[in-house]
Amino acid sequence: MNTMNESKTCELILALDIEERSVAIDLLKRAGDDLEWVKIGLQMFTKYGPEYVREISDLGKKIFLDLKLHDIPNTVAKAVESVSELPIHMLTLHACGGSEMMEWAVKAQKSNKPDLQLLGVTVLTSMDEAGLAAMGIEETVENRISRLAQLAQDSGMTGLVCSPHEVSLPKQQLGQSITLVTPGVRPVGADAGDQKRIMTPAKAADAGSDFIVVGRPIYQADDPAAIVASIRSELS
Ligand code: C5P
Secondary structure: OOOOOOOOOOEEEEEOOOOOHHHHHHHHHHHOOOOOEEEEEHHHHHHHHHHHHHHHHHOOOEEEEEEEEOOOHHHHHHHHHHHOOOOOOEEEEEHHHOHHHHHHHHHHHHHHOOOOEEEEEOOOOOOOHHHHHHOOOOOOHHHHHHHHHHHHHHOOOOEEEOOHHHOHHHHHHHOOOOEEEEOOEOOOOOOOOOOOOOEOHHHHHHHOOOEEEEOHHHHOOOOHHHHHHHHHHHHO
């Protein structure tokens, strides 16, 4: 099993974007014990809170808490301190919050929860060059991703969330030790949904992903355990 860069295997994370808690819990039971990782995002965390995180952890799952923190350094550090009380393994923050914010977050993580992996989000895939320009940022999306990825690493962050499109770049730029988590992944034959630039699990792993995030193809399946098994076989 891969625990943060100790090996080069790629692991599956289920994006648990399900509105109802009871439906989500039932789904996790049907997805089986081979599914180790679950991503809880803002939608569910703001609705059900820390108790929901504990409930899912009690089912034996490792948790990626995708809160994309972005605030002044002290507030983010305090938020990291607070979530350190939860049974979580990964947490996201926006790299555009700047080096001081990330450094404070890393310091809080190291002193409160050394095993917690902080992941930087560089440029949201919903953002394009026109969107950056409207904020006064005259830079290509690619350059900005590269700049923010470097800033994240220089600030002590050890992981990044990146789309399949850009997954091969960070390891070339920052080295193999950076942990990469990639959404936008679809098993062969699955519906892309609203994802535009998809990649199969095997290709994402080959390109350098350490973790892939898959939601709908699993939680909308009649037999989620079968899809989990099929994705995991693509990764091994
Ligand atoms: O259902 P699907 O597999 O598309 O879910 C992907 C998950 O990854 C969702 O939780 C989505 O918000 C997240 N995500 C993404 N693309 C990004 C960043 C996050 O799809 N660029």
